[in-house]
Amino acid sequence: MKIKAFFKILFISLIINSCSSNDSDIAESVSYPSFGSEIEVNINGLLFDAMEPFISPSGNNLFFNNLNDGINTKLYYATKINDSTFNFVGELVGTNQTTTPHLDAVADMDSNGNFYWTSTRNYPTELENLFHGTINVGSVSDIERVQGDFNMNIPGWLIMDHGISLDGQFLYFSNARFDDTDCMGPCETTLGIAQKDNSSTFNTLPNSALILQNINDANYIYYAPCISSDNLELYYTRYLKGPITPSTVFEICVAVRRDSQSEFSIPRVLFSEVISNLIEAPTLTVDKNIIYYHQKTSDSHKIVMRYRNYL
Incomplete structure (x- = not known):
């Protein structure tokens, strides 16, 4: 795949029933979260x-990237005044x-200060595109x-998105295959879970x-996984x-489970x-009280939030 084409389709993708026998048992034994009305997030000084x-x-820093155009996409951060x-x-x-052209995007972090993000640096010479460091x-x-076997290491396949557990032990990843000849955006995706072997694997x-x-x-095409604390x-x-x-509809979904070893339920939109x-x-706060996400406007993209509903 040509690198120019890769940037083009990655940008498009980012702006853009198999059931177990005990699905009914899972649905009956867990409850799905719900959230209130949407609130716009103000980032003072951001243009x-x-x-x-x-x-x-900690809830004190909000990380984000600018436009996902794969040309000059960078990671930034802001400090909290209020929610x-x-x-x-x-x-x-x-x-x-x-x-x-370059892309550095999709911030992620565990409670030990290990920071993760996706990057196109030296792609496709090196195919592993998930990075980590100490923040x-x-x-x-x-x-x-x-490193690890969650990387497909096949040209055209990328780690499109990821979510690290709070303790840093589990990586939720989205493998995505891109082919600008056959499809617009990702041709196919699969969510998976990997466990930490060492600091880099x-x-x-x-x-x-x-x-x-x-x-x-x-x-479906899946991406942007986030696991609660x-x-x-x-x-x-x-x-x-x-x-x-x-008319393509984009959905933010949630699936739930009884304990950290069980399978997840059928998702709810x-x-x-x-x-x-x-x-x-x-992205969710540690106390699960607030969900943040981004939304497209007529001329830009902004971050919004909602508070969790409690009985």
Whole structure:
């Protein structure tokens, strides 16, 4: 695949029933979260798009990238004033490439200060495109590629998105195949779960497919997984596979489970919008009280939030 074509289709993709026998038991024994009305997030001093938000475990920093155009996409951060107001600080030092075209995006972090993101640096010479490093006061150091059998290591296949568990032990990943000859955006995707072997290596759980069997469906494109702090709620974005048109609906979904070893339930759609009001990339606070995600506007992309409903 030509690198120019890769950037083009990656941009398009980012702006854009297999059931177990005890599905009914899962549905009866767990409850799905719900959230209130949408609230716009203000980032004081920010003059460009904000996409792919991630709220830090402390809740004090909001990470995001600018427009996912694959040309000059960088990671930035802002500091918290209140739940819906942040002050823009600037680039996240160490994560961003300096030579265009490039993409550094999709921030993620565990409670131990290990920071993760996707990057096109040296692609396709090196096919592993998930990176990690140590974050400290707006800077990431000790940067390495994340190794493991969750990487397909096949040209055209990428880790499109990822979500790290709060304790850093489990990586939820989205494998995506791109082919600009056959399809617009990802041709196919699969969500999976990998467990940490060491600081630079995760390997796929033997029962990953079983745990996610109620979620993965060949009719959908999946990305932007986010696992809650207690490992019981999995949030992600999906849309029906096929040509992306003005009527394509993007959905933020959640699946739940009884305990951290069980399979997830059949997913429930929380919010949905057509592409003109595109919504993507949920991230949850540690207390699960707030969900943040980004939304497309007439001329930009902004971050919004909702509070969790409690009985």
